[in-house]
Amino acid sequence: MKLGGQHYMPAGGVVRVALEVSRSSSGHAFHLRLTTGLEGPCMRCLEEAAVTVDVDSREIHLPGSGDEELSSPYVEGDVLNLGAWAHDALVLAAPVTLLCRPDCAGLCPVCGVSLNDADPADHRHAEPTGPFAGLGELLGE
Numbered sequence: 001m002k003l004g005g006q007h008y009m010p011a012g013g014v015v016r017v018a019l020e021v022s023r024s025s026s027g028h029a030f031h032l033r034l035t036t037g038l039e040g041p042c043m044r045c046l047e048e049a050a051v052t053v054d055v056d057s058r059e060i061h062l063p064g065s066g067d068e069e070l071s072s073p074y075v076e077g078d079v080l081n082l083g084a085w086a087h088d089a090l091v092l093a094a095p096v097t098l099l100c101r102p103d104c105a106g107l108c109p110v111c112g113v114s115l116n117d118a119d120p121a122d123h124r125h126a127e128p129t130g131p132f133a134g135l136g137e138l139l140g141e
């Protein structure tokens with residue numbers, strides 16, 4: 001799945017899903033719960049990052065009601081498209097920014113070194129001089 005332009009994979013490729021289906025005279029109610037780890041690059045420093053995401057999502061499908069709101073987009077005929085639902089619910093439940101740790105310092109905008117490994121007080125750049133001074137500005141950085 002894609003978040004913020006990066007690819008994230010369920011940890012170990014296994015997602016445990018619990019699905020409850022309640023049937024009524026007019027349709028079905030579905031309750032989906034799943035927990036998975038997501039692994040992918042930290043959005044600040046691109047190191048490996050992992051989070052656990054809990055999904056708790058409900059869908060109601062009452063085809064006879066004539067109400068669009070009560071018709072699940074994940075049900076077609078008698079088939080529940082669990083994969084599409086789980087995917088969308090997971091995207092909604094996933095953190096907007098996925099970081100290797102909450103206080104990730106990110107990359108140095110000048111040299112690209114991970115500031116998690118460098119002492120920020122120690123890691124400074126002098127005013128750029130020389131033939132490449134200002135190149136970063138030209139490149140829009």
Ligand SMILES: [Zn+2]
Pocket residue numbers: 042043044045046047099100101104105106
């Ligand atoms: Zn990071």
Ligand SMILES: [Zn+2]
Pocket residue numbers: 108109110111112113123124125
């Ligand atoms: Zn630097």
